[in-house]
Amino acid sequence: MKAVVNRIIPFSSVDGPGNRTAVFFQGCNIDCKYCHNPETRGICRNCGACVDVCPTGALSYREEGGICYDGTACVQCDACIHVCPHDSSPRTQEMTPEEVYERVKRQIPFIRGISVSGGECMLQPDFLKQLFSLVRADGLTTLIDSNGTIPFWEYPGLMEVTDGVMLDIKAFDAAEHRNVTGVSNETILANAVYLAKHAKLYEVRVVVVPGLYDAERSVKEMGAFLVPYRKTHDFRIKLIAFRPMGVRKQYAGYRVPDAAYLNRLAELLRDLGFRDIMIT
Amino acid sequence: MRDISMERVEETRKNILSIIKSPSLTHEQKLTNLANQADSLMEVLDLPEGLDELLNQSIDTKCICDLAEGHAPVRPRYIVPDYAKFMKEGCSFLQLAPPTDLSEALNHLLIFYKHVPSVTNYPVYVGQLDELLEPFMDTVDEATAKKLIRMFMVHMDRTILDSFSHANIGPEATRAGRILLEVEAELEHAVPNITLKYEEGVTDDDFALEAVRCALHSAKPSFANHRMFSGELTERYVIASCYNGLPLGGGSYTLCRLVLGNIAKRASGIADFKENQLPYVLDIMARYMDARIRFEVEESGFFENHFLAKEGFIRRDRFSAMFGLVGLAECVNLLLEKEGMTGRFGHDEKANDLGVEIMDQIKAFNDHHENPYCEVTGGHFLLHAQVGLAEDENVSPGTRIPIGEEPEELIDQLMVLNRFHKYFPSGTGDIFPIDLTVHRNPEFVLDIVKGAFRKDLRYLSFYSSDSDVIRVTGYLVKRSEMEKLDAGMAVLQNTTGLGLGASKNGHILERKVR
Numbered sequence: 001m002k003a004v005v006n007r008i009i010p011f012s013s014v015d016g017p018g019n020r021t022a023v024f025f026q027g028c029n030i031d032c033k034y035c036h037n038p039e040t041r042g043i044c045r046n047c048g049a050c051v052d053v054c055p056t057g058a059l060s061y062r063e064e065g066g067i068c069y070d071g072t073a074c075v076q077c078d079a080c081i082h083v084c085p086h087d088s089s090p091r092t093q094e095m096t097p098e099e100v101y102e103r104v105k106r107q108i109p110f111i112r113g114i115s116v117s118g119g120e121c122m123l124q125p126d127f128l129k130q131l132f133s134l135v136r137a138d139g140l141t142t143l144i145d146s147n148g149t150i151p152f153w154e155y156p157g158l159m160e161v162t163d164g165v166m167l168d169i170k171a172f173d174a175a176e177h178r179n180v181t182g183v184s185n186e187t188i189l190a191n192a193v194y195l196a197k198h199a200k201l202y203e204v205r206v207v208v209v210p211g212l213y214d215a216e217r218s219v220k221e222m223g224a225f226l227v228p229y230r231k232t233h234d235f236r237i238k239l240i241a242f243r244p245m246g247v248r249k250q251y252a253g254y255r256v257p258d259a260a261y262l263n264r265l266a267e268l269l270r271d272l273g274f275r276d277i278m279i280t
Numbered sequence: 281m282r283d284i285s286m287e288r289v290e291e292t293r294k295n296i297l298s299i300i301k302s303p304s305l306t307h308e309q310k311l312t313n314l315a316n317q318a319d320s321l322m323e324v325l326d327l328p329e330g331l332d333e334l335l336n337q338s339i340d341t342k343c344i345c346d347l348a349e350g351h352a353p354v355r356p357r358y359i360v361p362d363y364a365k366f367m368k369e370g371c372s373f374l375q376l377a378p379p380t381d382l383s384e385a386l387n388h389l390l391i392f393y394k395h396v397p398s399v400t401n402y403p404v405y406v407g408q409l410d411e412l413l414e415p416f417m418d419t420v421d422e423a424t425a426k427k428l429i430r431m432f433m434v435h436m437d438r439t440i441l442d443s444f445s446h447a448n449i450g451p452e453a454t455r456a457g458r459i460l461l462e463v464e465a466e467l468e469h470a471v472p473n474i475t476l477k478y479e480e481g482v483t484d485d486d487f488a489l490e491a492v493r494c495a496l497h498s499a500k501p502s503f504a505n506h507r508m509f510s511g512e513l514t515e516r517y518v519i520a521s522c523y524n525g526l527p528l529g530g531g532s533y534t535l536c537r538l539v540l541g542n543i544a545k546r547a548s549g550i551a552d553f554k555e556n557q558l559p560y561v562l563d564i565m566a567r568y569m570d571a572r573i574r575f576e577v578e579e580s581g582f583f584e585n586h587f588l589a590k591e592g593f594i595r596r597d598r599f600s601a602m603f604g605l606v607g608l609a610e611c612v613n614l615l616l617e618k619e620g621m622t623g624r625f626g627h628d629e630k631a632n633d634l635g636v637e638i639m640d641q642i643k644a645f646n647d648h649h650e651n652p653y654c655e656v657t658g659g660h661f662l663l664h665a666q667v668g669l670a671e672d673e674n675v676s677p678g679t680r681i682p683i684g685e686e687p688e689e690l691i692d693q694l695m696v697l698n699r700f701h702k703y704f705p706s707g708t709g710d711i712f713p714i715d716l717t718v719h720r721n722p723e724f725v726l727d728i729v730k731g732a733f734r735k736d737l738r739y740l741s742f743y744s745s746d747s748d749v750i751r752v753t754g755y756l757v758k759r760s761e762m763e764k765l766d767a768g769m770a771v772l773q774n775t776t777g778l779g780l781g782a783s784k785n786g787h788i789l790e791r792k793v794r
Contacts, residue, residue, distance in 0.1 A: 112723075
């Protein structure tokens with residue numbers, strides 16, 4: 001079993017509680033306008049557009065076809081991903097769960113767990129299940145960062161080895177959600193309920209993008225929808241300010257929300273009874 | 281006492297006059313410098329042959345450095361009084377009965393600090409503050425306690441004019457300890473330095489997380505591996521000055537350091553370094569330290585006459601000495617270069633292995649060298665990874681990886697450090713500026729501390745990349761104060777000047793942010 005891995009960050013402070021190794025999988029099934037790592041969306045088609053722009057010769061053509069990436073020559077200038085016509089990256093790697101686990105193991109005992117993200121990591125549920133089983137045997141915790149478009153209830157085996165999910169709710173209104181991401185949010189909201197009921201909802205993430213959708217209304221309605229589930233299991237709501245870093249040129253013009261606006265959104269959630277609200 | 285030349289006397293007189301007339305020194309700094317000039321005329325130590333050629337050289341060639349201790353030591357370099365004894369029994373020389381409530385306890389300590397000498401003329405250790413204050417916490421309500429402790433910390437910052445001054449807390453959580461952390465997070469002071477003695481399972485997570493939050497505001501406390509230090513120095517140890525592990529109720533007579541990179545310059549290759557150059561310098565430095573210690577103990581009269589010794593706040597037989605070193609990275613890199621080999625310290629296994637071999641050799645030497653006055657540490661000195669001087673250029677502190685060459689990933693840096701921290705019971709440490717986002721996830725730092733200490737790292741410091749208070753090499757300064765000094769304004773604390781020098785020569789503002 002193999003999956004395409006975009007990168008592995010040995011120590012991450014922003015992908016769940018404590019210090020975690022974050023594994024980013026390649027490939028996504030939706031198209032968020034504000035995506036800040038669009039190079040994780042597509043799968044490389046070996047077109048070679050990146051080879052010509054690499055300033056250090058870290059990229060070349062393989063004799064047998066395909067692109068060869070030499071990590072030691074790479075200076076992380078990102079020229080390759082900027083020119084990629086398929087929202088992909090030549091720096092990805094096909095790996096087995098065992099190979100990913102080897103890269104996680106190095107960080108023991110400095111980490112408390114791993115987080116998998118993407119792209120959309122739930123496109124590889126069987127891979128995740130196998131990786132999580134290996135990682136859990138070492139006493140580490142496992143978190144999934146997901147856009148929620150794949151129904152978690154269809155993967156009870158994976159859920160058994162998953163400690164929690166960080167779930168995006170990119171807009172509460174279905175039409176607005178479609179405008180932001182290209183897809184509806186029915187499954188996402190059903191996932192939120194399912195995960196909350198099973199005490200697997202670690203965090204709900206909301207990216208606030210003034211001008212793209214009505215965040216105030218969305219947060220208010222989402223809060224009212226989620227608040228009953230706090231009784232079974234408390235979870236965090238993270239309000240994330242849009243930032244233009246990494247965003248594709250045609251979508252980079254949105255405004256960064258100010259602190260006052262974010263605080264007002266947090267206040268709406270507090271009024272509903274939420275206690276663990278983080279602005280970032 | 282040996283004669284000196286009239287030329288040297290005349291030279292010294294000129295120095296004295298220029299100190300007297302200096303527009304940029306405070307009165308206290310003038311007194312300290314005048315005393316150093318007087319001391320420089322003395323020739324009373326029985327110096328080993330060959331020392332002069334290794335010691336009295338410019339920074340790019342000297343192989344031994346005595347860190348401005350002077351020619352005739354009038355007191356041990358680092359003094360670590362047993363403040364708990366003072367709290368319990370009072371002090372007859374200072375005419376103080378034991379304190380009965382929190383106000384008295386704090387006032388007593390502030391008085392006592394003014395009478396604790398050291399190489400800086402300020403106390404390098406101000407006590408295990410949580411333990412000292414906890415018995416008095418019931419004498420006042422919480423708000424009053426916080427106000428009093430706040431005033432106490434402000435008083436220290438404005439009167440101990442040197443951040444080589446260290447308070448300890450932990451490993452257990454206490455009310456006093458929590459208030460100290462709260463107050464320090466608010467004050468963002470450079471003085472005193474604070475260390476949390478941390479042991480997983482003994483120190484509560486929530487207390488340790490308070491410490492992390494405080495560190496992200498004020499660059500302290502640092503985290504000391506309590507399990508390691510107490511295993512080597514018993515529970516009666518303290519962290520003093522920069523990060524020096526020392527016996528409580530004693531201290532260190534002296535600290536000299538090997539400049540390993542410069543010793544490597546004398547060598548033709550690795551074999552010559554190991555077989556000839558290093559053993560030669562090790563021997564001379566050890567005998568130089570012996571001579572300093574002999575004078576302090578047998579001739580200076582300090583231990584017979586100072587009230588700290590007479591009343592038992594310190595004991596001569598609780599003193600040891602610190603055998604220091606700097607520049608292992610430069611040493612390893614230069615030796616590999618001389619052998620025509622590639623590889624950099626901190627990055628290549630071969631280079632790191634050579635570093636370990638050099639450390640093993642220094643440790644073996646120290647384990648065999650005996651000094652009759654270091655009974656408390658088995659008759660041997662304690663190895664110390666010295667943090668550097670403001671004027672050091674191209675000399676990395678202790679066994680640190682040079683700033684600008686840190687491995688891309690923190691895990692890789694930690695896995696190098698864990699090969700070197702174990703050698704230094706009298707102190708080593710590494711410093712990490714931490715990205716702002718960690719303010720929201722202090723558990724990130726605590727996880728790293730836990731893992732590091734399981735892997736036998738000894739001492740770690742963190743500060744937030746946007747913080748005003750920052751850790752220079754071991755001590756703390758405020759960026760805002762360095763800017764004032766750089767603009768030609770007078771500043772209160774002596775260490776601000778050292779920090780400014782280190783930021784220019786040692787690139788301390790360019791550390792890799794984690």
